[in-house]
Structure formats: structure tokens, C-alpha cells
Amino acid sequence: MAWIQEVSRAWTKTRSTAARRLFLDRQAEFWLAEVDPVRSLTETRARVVRVIEETADTKTFVVRPSANWPGHRPGQFTTVEVEIDGVRVRRCYSISSAPGDSLVAFTVKRLPTGRVSAWLHDHLSPGDVLRLSEPAGDFVLPEPTPEKLLFVSGGSGITPVMSMLRGLHHRGAVRDLVFVHYARSRSDVIFAEELRRLADRHPGLRLVLRLDDDPSPRRGFDEADFAELVPDFRDRSTFLCGPAPLMDRAEKMWRAADASGRLSRERFSAEPKLRALSGPTSEVHVRFGRTGRDLVAAGAGSLLEQLERAGARLPSGCRMGICHTCTCHKKSGTVENLVTGEVSSEPDQKIRLCISAPRSDLELDL
């Protein structure tokens, strides 16, 4: 019945308008969080339940998300948002727990220059509240599960495939799976104990650890070694996640074997390349994420002026950095603040277009 839908749609819209215009949404959000910091109507929050030291530089954070957590498919990632010294920062982490669990786990390797990973390692502890985005990513086990599977992972790239393995284990669906994992040493293998337990339990799971410090086999990924290890790799639905060198060589091998169609991969996102200080002639590509528009910004002046020259019509006011009319979200890329000389290369930062100069290709939330 169309009119019922129409009435219900109109009602929903009126309700949300009224809530906003009467500030009831803000009130509700405040008082909910006052009662329980995990509760929210607008975002998914989670409370840290447990922190597990996996290896010397890797920790798993087990969190209990609020009721509006939609659940994930094994292999997907979530964007974890925490507040570091008053500033909200976000990082994507693969979910390592099995789907359907009431607890969600993500595993973080401490990067030598990673501000956020270091903060998570040093400060995040049970009881803390963080925010999670809706799980995303196409690096997932297809339905129905393929008969013959192959997981290839390196280092902390094990996390999404671990979620897949745990999911299969929960469903009793570990039938014919080869799991090859590369790590620097035995003590660097994340989830080592659980992997061994699962391998003992499931005759269909063949676990191979390739360790750099093992005396016998070759170090790292080696095509000949791998072909010997898994002769039927071409016929297996393969899930690959690891550092770039491993990924590159494996992809080449699959291409050469004409088996790319059966290879799914998850890349760790690469940092945008920093341009040399932009001379007046350098060009950058700017993508407007919301509208999908692509522009080339070039020439003198601020990013705002460059985009306007490229044909964009953007809200702006004082054009000197004080009124914030042109403030927008930079999803990725690097800009330089023309007033302070400060360089912003973190994803998801607010920038003022009128006092920013592009230093790399950009994606803006416009």
C-alpha cells in the first residue's frame, strides 16, 4: 500500500526535522552519553574489554560495540576513531574476530613512525570508549564458500584472513584450506597458538609458516618455493594480504599462471607521495568525493583559487583564513597551510581551502 509508505516516510522526515530544530537530537545525544558513554544515536561506539599482547610489537584490542553495530563479514575492516590530545583521529584496521561474535577484535602493529598505533599501544586500555565506522571492504569470503581455499598472508596482514579462518571454524566449514603465513621469526607470528590449535583440530587445514630466521628454507616469498609448497595454487580461491613486496611478487606469479581471477587481495593503503614544494606550474588532481568530480588544480594562489580557476564553485568568505566558510574535509592527500607553513598529510582533516596549498593529489569531501 503506497500511501502507508508515503505517510511513514513523511512522518520519519518530520520527526527528524523536529528533533533537529528543537535541539532534541543534541539533548538526547548528550544525556545518553551522560548515562552511558557507549550509547549514541548517531555513531557506533565500543568499549575496550581486553587488550591482548600478541607479539612484541602487536596488540589485539577486544571491544564490545553498542547495539547499533551492524556486524561484519570476515575480511572487512572498520575505521577506528579515538581522541588523542583532544583531536579525533581515525585509522582503518582489519577485524580479526569471527563474524557474529558480540565482541569485536582488531589487531594493531606498532609502526615505528605511527602516532596513532603508538598511542593505541600505550594508552588504550579496558574501559575506554572509542568509535567504529560501519565495516567496509570487498576483501571477503564469498557465499557459498569455495571448496578449495588458499590464504597467503605476511606480518600483520594475517588479521583479515584470521577473521575468515575463525568464521569458517565457527561454522564447521574448514574443509580444504592451505594457509601460508610469512613472518620475521616464530615470536613474530600473530595468533600463533590459536593457529596451531586450529591446525591440530581440522585435518582440512594445512598451516605453513615461512619464517625469515628459519635455517632451512628461503627467506620471504619465493616463487619456486611457493609452487612446490602449493602445487595447485592456480585452482584455489586465494586471499592475499601482506606487505607490498610480498603482494607484488604474489600478484605477478598469479598473473603469470593466468590465475588472477581467483586472487583477492587487500592492500594496506599507501601514503600519498609528497610533491616537491609546489612551484607555480605543478599540477595536482583533486577529487571531490561526494560528487565524484575530478579537477586539475594548478598555478599560483591558494587551493581555493586554483579550484575556482578549474571551474569549481565553492562557498568562501573572507579568503584569508578567518571566517571558516570554505572549511572542508580533506579525505586524503597533503596540503600546506599558507599562513603557518604547517603541513597536513593525515587523512580526514579539516582544511580551509583559502589558506591551503596542495602538496599532493587530494580527495576532498565536497
Added chain:
Amino acid sequence: MTTPSKELTREEAEAFGRELDELRRRVVADLGERDVAHIRSVARTAHYSEVAGRGLLHIGIGPVSFVVGVSALALSKILENMELGHNIMHGQYDWTGDPALDSQRYEWDIACDGDDWRHSHNYEHHTFTNILGKDRDIGYGFLRVTPEQPWRPLHLTQPAFAALLALFFQWGVGAHDLHFSEILSGKQSPEGLARRARPFLSKAAWQLFKDYGLFPALALANAPRVAFGNLLANGTRNVWTFAVIFCGHFPEGVRVYQPEEAEGESRGQWYVRQLNGSANIEGGRWLHILTGHLSHQIEHHMFPDVPASRYPEMAPKVREICGRYGQRYGTGSFRRQLGSVLGRITSLSLPGPMSFKKARLDGTQPFCAPETPTTGEGRRGDAAAPYRAAA
């Protein structure tokens, strides 16, 4: 009587600006946890005092709970409008990435629509501060608050008009971006005005509904008490914000600029104009919070997007820098500044004073008016003197 600011050369102004930029850089680099904690604690106070105020109005009986309820609700509205709304919408907390503190999305609990405000205040007023003909905040298109504005007979009514504006200040603020006066001068068509007024009318309707429809209805038999209480709380907030804002730009000693003076000005000269176009109010921590730190109008105009709670620690350094460059740093007690503003509104309702205009034209005095100590009494005599002499 304080000495007016020294005229700075372009180079001096640049050096002045660089020192202020450096101060700004140091504070911005230090922003963090405590700024977020501060603004959230103000928000918490505002929320709790709103609930307390409404609770007392809704279920209380008798005058004591009424007065306490109105006070609590007024306090909540003042905190929400000043320290939260005004400052958040300036982008002072955009660096936090918290959507609740997002300048572009924040909407405040007042008749003025947020987007209108972001335009008329953040852009127009803060960019063209105190430039005659460009900053429509100079007298809000009607009041004569500086002798440079030509006198019109209607200005005779301005003391009464100012009193009305104080009582209904949120409506003045709300309608400010509609450019009403441009209808009279033919610069705006009635259709243009109607289009422009849409956000304001919609916001105003919801605000009226909330305070005088919904909440009284929820109070059942207490409806008249709630409606009246809301009216008083809104009125209290109105008078308070009027007083604070008028003290920011209109006390004696604050100067206005001709458009030519600001043409092609450098960043340093912009700072100089912000300084000479603003005045501070001295007081304690709570006065500053209740004014949304607009008691530090000078620092606010120099650093409009630095969290306002940092102004008190920046002020001594700003003042020291101003001293070294021979710049006047206008400040005084609330009583003194307000007395000066009210005196000025009264005295400038009469034509004149010719002497000041002449002085400006001669270029002998960079300053619009000599400073007299406190209340309006002395000022009125002064300002009216040339007029009386001419008559």
C-alpha cells in the same frame, strides 16, 4: 584620557603582525585535551542548568522556584549562545574533528539562523571590522555609534530604540542578515528579501514554537508560568548579550575606518585595525565565560578562530606587544565600558560633534574622539556642545 594609537608605517605594521602571528602559532600548537575538556564542561553546565531551569518552571510552584528556574534557564541560554554557539561557529574547535563542535554544522538556540550568522558575522563583520559602509555591525544599520556616521533626525529616537533592541536582541541579530535597510535604498527587491528571510523565518518559527508552544503545553496547568518564564529567560539573555556586544566595539576610543584606509591593507595592518576597532572588558573567569570571552574582544578579533578560553592567557602578551608599538589597548571595567557606550548612544542621537569630523579631515588626529573617563554624563555635554553652540 589615554593616548590614541600611533600611526604605524606598513613595515611597522608588518612587524607588529608577525609578533601576533607568532603568538597565535604558539597557542595553536599547544591546543589539546584541556581545550576540549573546557568546552565540554561548559556544555555540560549548560545542559544541566537547562534541565534544572525547565524542571523548576514546569513542576515548581511559587515565586522562589520561578526565579531560580528562570535564572538557570537564562544561564543555560547564555552559555549556549556565547561560549558554545558563538565560539564553535567561529571554527575555534574545528581542529578537534568532533562533529558536535563543528563550525559548519553547529546550530545555536537563538532566533538567528546559523548559516545567516556565519555569513553576516564570521565573514562580513570579522573581515570588514569597523569599516564604515562595509561593517554593518556599526550601529546595525540604524544606530549612530560613532561621530563619523552622518546624523539623521531619526537618530533622536535611538536611546529608546537601543533599549528596545536590548530587550529583543535575538530578533535583531536574527534579522541582521536580511539587509532590511537595502529595501529602503532600493538595493534589494521585496522578493529578494522574502527569499533571504526564509532561513530566519523558519528558525524563528521553530524557536517560538519550542519556547511558547511545546514546552508550555508539556507543563499542562503550569503552561502560563512556563511561557512567561521562557520569555524572561530569553529576555535576560537578550539584555546580557546586547550589553556585552555593544561593549566590544562602541565604547569611547574605538575607532572606525574609511573604506579607502583599509584598501590593500596587509595582514599586519589588518591586525592594527582589529585592535583599534575593539575594546575589552576586565573581569574574572566567570565574567569571561559568561561573555563567551567576548570580554576579550581585542584578542577575539585578532584570533577569531583560536579557542576563546585561551584569550585570557594571550591578553597580557598582546597588550605588551601593543605597548611596544605605541598602540592603544582599550580596556576597562564592565561598568565603565557600558557607561561609555550608553553615553555615546545618547550623545550621538544629537547632531555633531563637528569638531571631531574636522579633526579627522585635517588628519591631525587619527582618532575619532577624545577619551573621557567614565559615565555618559560628561560625554553628553561634550558631544552636544557644538550643536548647541551652532543653534
